[in-house]
Amino acid sequence: MATLNLRNIRKSYGPVETIKGVDLDIADQEFVVFVGPSGCGKSTLLRMIAGLEEITSGDLMIDGKRVNDVGPADRGLAMVFQSYALYPHMTVRNNMAFALKLAGVPKEERDRKVDEAARILQLGPYLDRTPKELSGGQRQRVAIGRSIVRNPRVFLFDEPLSNLDAALRGQMRIELARLHEELAATMVYVTHDQVEAMTMADKIVVLQSGVVEQVGSPLELYHHPANLFVGGFIGSPRMNMLPGRIAHVDRTGVAVDVAGGARIVVPAESTNVAAGNPVTLGIRPEAMRPEPAGQLAGEVLLAERLGGLTLLHVTLTDGQVVVVQLEGSDSTRPHQPVRLLVDGEACHVFNEAGRALPHLERHPLAA
Amino acid sequence: MSSASATSVAVPPRSDTSRTPSMMPLLAPAVGVLLIWSIVPLVMTVWFSFKNYNLMDPTVSGWAGIDNYSYLITDPDFWVSLLNTLVLVGSVLVITVVGGTLLAVLFDQNFPGQGVARLLAIAPFFVMPTVAALIWKNLMMHPIYGVLGSVARGLGMTPIDWFADYPMVSVIIIVSWEWLPFALLILLTAVQSLDREQLEAARMDGAGAFAQFFYITLPHLRRAISVVVMIETIFLLTIFAEIFVTTAGGPGNATTNLAFLIYARALLQFDVGGASAGGIVAILLANIVAFFLVRSVARNLEV
Numbered sequence: 001m002a003t004l005n006l007r008n009i010r011k012s013y014g015p016v017e018t019i020k021g022v023d024l025d026i027a028d029q030e031f032v033v034f035v036g037p038s039g040c041g042k043s044t045l046l047r048m049i050a051g052l053e054e055i056t057s058g059d060l061m062i063d064g065k066r067v068n069d070v071g072p073a074d075r076g077l078a079m080v081f082q083s084y085a086l087y088p089h090m091t092v093r094n095n096m097a098f099a100l101k102l103a104g105v106p107k108e109e110r111d112r113k114v115d116e117a118a119r120i121l122q123l124g125p126y127l128d129r130t131p132k133e134l135s136g137g138q139r140q141r142v143a144i145g146r147s148i149v150r151n152p153r154v155f156l157f158d159e160p161l162s163n164l165d166a167a168l169r170g171q172m173r174i175e176l177a178r179l180h181e182e183l184a185a186t187m188v189y190v191t192h193d194q195v196e197a198m199t200m201a202d203k204i205v206v207l208q209s210g211v212v213e214q215v216g217s218p219l220e221l222y223h224h225p226a227n228l229f230v231g232g233f234i235g236s237p238r239m240n241m242l243p244g245r246i247a248h249v250d251r252t253g254v255a256v257d258v259a260g261g262a263r264i265v266v267p268a269e270s271t272n273v274a275a276g277n278p279v280t281l282g283i284r285p286e287a288m289r290p291e292p293a294g295q296l297a298g299e300v301l302l303a304e305r306l307g308g309l310t311l312l313h314v315t316l317t318d319g320q321v322v323v324v325q326l327e328g329s330d331s332t333r334p335h336q337p338v339r340l341l342v343d344g345e346a347c348h349v350f351n352e353a354g355r356a357l358p359h360l361e362r363h364p365l366a367a
Numbered sequence: 368m369s370s371a372s373a374t375s376v377a378v379p380p381r382s383d384t385s386r387t388p389s390m391m392p393l394l395a396p397a398v399g400v401l402l403i404w405s406i407v408p409l410v411m412t413v414w415f416s417f418k419n420y421n422l423m424d425p426t427v428s429g430w431a432g433i434d435n436y437s438y439l440i441t442d443p444d445f446w447v448s449l450l451n452t453l454v455l456v457g458s459v460l461v462i463t464v465v466g467g468t469l470l471a472v473l474f475d476q477n478f479p480g481q482g483v484a485r486l487l488a489i490a491p492f493f494v495m496p497t498v499a500a501l502i503w504k505n506l507m508m509h510p511i512y513g514v515l516g517s518v519a520r521g522l523g524m525t526p527i528d529w530f531a532d533y534p535m536v537s538v539i540i541i542v543s544w545e546w547l548p549f550a551l552l553i554l555l556t557a558v559q560s561l562d563r564e565q566l567e568a569a570r571m572d573g574a575g576a577f578a579q580f581f582y583i584t585l586p587h588l589r590r591a592i593s594v595v596v597m598i599e600t601i602f603l604l605t606i607f608a609e610i611f612v613t614t615a616g617g618p619g620n621a622t623t624n625l626a627f628l629i630y631a632r633a634l635l636q637f638d639v640g641g642a643s644a645g646g647i648v649a650i651l652l653a654n655i656v657a658f659f660l661v662r663s664v665a666r667n668l669e670v
């Protein structure tokens with residue numbers, strides 16, 4: 001129904017360049033999530049797609065047509081704002097029907113469409129209330145309903161769930177995923193929340209300071225981060241980053257020496273590195289476990305028990321602290337010496353410039 | 368815990384009532400001043416409105432009964448002044464609210480020189496009514512020396528003698544000029560408190576500039592507008608200095624409002640009794656207006 005193409009999109013506020021050349025292709029019915037640290041330009045990019053912010057240079061294409069100079073209402077998009085931006089003096093019904101009314105749609109058809117949207121979002125009982133008589137989650141649904149009735153080609157969401165409590169957020173996440181399936185629409189979604197990004201996205205776009213760091217499926221980003229930034233940004237708790245040096249390279253991978261002389265072999269491409277190069281070894285918290293034969297030695301600093309998971313903070317011999325994630329409730333106590341066995345296959349090697357050495361084999365789920 | 372609640376129950380519930388008498392002397396001065404302040408003039412006005420009392424003619428005295436009132440009500444000047452008051456208040460309200468809203472929306476936009484423009488627009492509010500009226504009378508509207516007259520002559524037209532030909536319009540212009548900044552100030556802060564995302568959402572919904580104004584901005588301004596209307600009404604009912612300085616109520620009674628009529632009765636005709644009756648009518652009028660205004664404004668403020 002709708003594809004989006006961004007070609008070298010740039011945005012400057014005065015002399016400051018905020019978006020520094022973004023290229024992106026969004027396929028029909030795709031659910032794309034923009035993530036990145038605060039101030040990286042996620043909202044700006046979304047607002048440029050919406051037409052609320054002028055595009056300084058580059059081309060924005062919807063269904064292959066350049067729309068840089070098309071007004072926001074005529075791009076066939078709908079946006080859900082973080083603050084919901086409901087019209088406070090209108091009832092829920094009028095809020096949802098506003099766009100149709102402006103478009104001159106006759107009353108019966110308006111009512112029919114609003115009732116249909118209210119059915120999808122379970123808003124039926126609230127149609128005659130004003131926004132301030134609704135709870136946060138209901139307001140959120142009205143904001144979504146307002147965009148549904150216009151039957152847009154693309155939905156844009158700017159952190160729509162960030163004002164909700166954790167339980168409601170989980171529920172709305174499921175509803176949005178269901179809605180995506182039911183409406184079969186293209187969706188672009190901005191969020192801070194790792195879980196939202198990982199669970200809902202077909203494709204995640206990681207942004208930093210106005211630059212796209214990596215685009216890919218959630219598991220691709222998780223298992224094959226392109227660089228240090230993505231490796232550190234995706235995944236919670238964060239990936240452990242240990243400085244090290246390449247010991248030797250061969251066809252089966254790269255051997256890296258880290259803190260205290262431990263040697264870890266990672267099956268990564270070694271074409272562009274040589275022995276002695278300084279590198280960073282990225283180890284996911286779940287890629288380590290205590291084992292007497294482990295490569296890393298250290299002492300447990302703190303054990304966080306979450307019930308289903310245990311997070312061990314371990315001080316290595318060189319003073320660095322790593323986080324280890326274990327299944328279930330582990331009995332390890334603080335100040336206990338441990339050795340950690342590292343699963344080399346799940347580790348990542350980043351060269352001096354911060355780029356990852358590609359793994360020799362792709363993860364089966366990360367196409 | 369239990370002992371504390373037991374003692375508090377044991378204390379007789381007299382503490383409030385026993386404190387009241389001892390507080391009365393302390394409150395009395397404040398309440399007394401307030402009482403004298405507001406009640407004495409009112410009572411005196413009511414008192415005089417039933418008396419024959421002329422400053423120039425001490426032989427006329429004694430009770431007048433309702434003569435002052437019946438004389439007032441049968442006086443065509445009174446009805447004209449009542450009408451003039453309503454025309455003045457109504458016109459100025461319409462001009463300042465409509466103009467203030469438009470200016471507020473305008474000044475909310477970003478444009479070079481915004482700060483200076485805002486300052487200039489608000490400046491008239493700081494000019495004293497007498498001074499403002501004098502400036503308008505002598506520097507602006509005077510057919511010979513006035514700016515408007517020069518402009519008219521420059522365009523080859525006959526200058527208008529504003530205060531002779533359009534006295535009420537002239538007074539309305541002056542008073543509107545004084546009160547427009549007030550409306551602008553209140554409405555500008557209200558416009559600025561409007562959530563930008565609402566306007567953006569409306570833009571996404573296909574609302575043009577006019578639809579945004581009528582469907583989003585104007586409803587948002589409703590409370591601020593009702594506040595402006597209430598405050599301005601209270602002050603506009605008693606407009607005096609502008610009329611006194613420019614037209615002195617004339618020509619004839621063309622610009623005599625209730626406040627000026629009362630002044631003329633008391634200090635031009637020295638008829639304190641008749642003036643007091645006019646004052647009582649003015650109080651009643653103000654209260655009726657205030658009653659409806661406060662009710663409608665209070666309803667708006669609840670939202």
Ligand SMILES: Nc1ncnc2c1ncn2[C@@H]1O[C@H](COP(=O)(O)OP(=O)(O)OP(=O)(O)O)[C@@H](O)[C@H]1O
Pocket residue numbers: 013018036037038039040041042043044045192
């Ligand atoms: N109107 C503006 N004028 C100047 N700079 C702006 C403007 N709007 C945004 N910026 C700058 O652009 C950068 C990106 O802002 P943006 O709102 O897109 O960040 P974001 O990624 O959405 O952050 P957050 O996650 O906190 O919402 C920021 O550094 C911000 O200061």
Ligand SMILES: [Mg+2]
Pocket residue numbers: 042043044
């Ligand atoms: Mg943002």
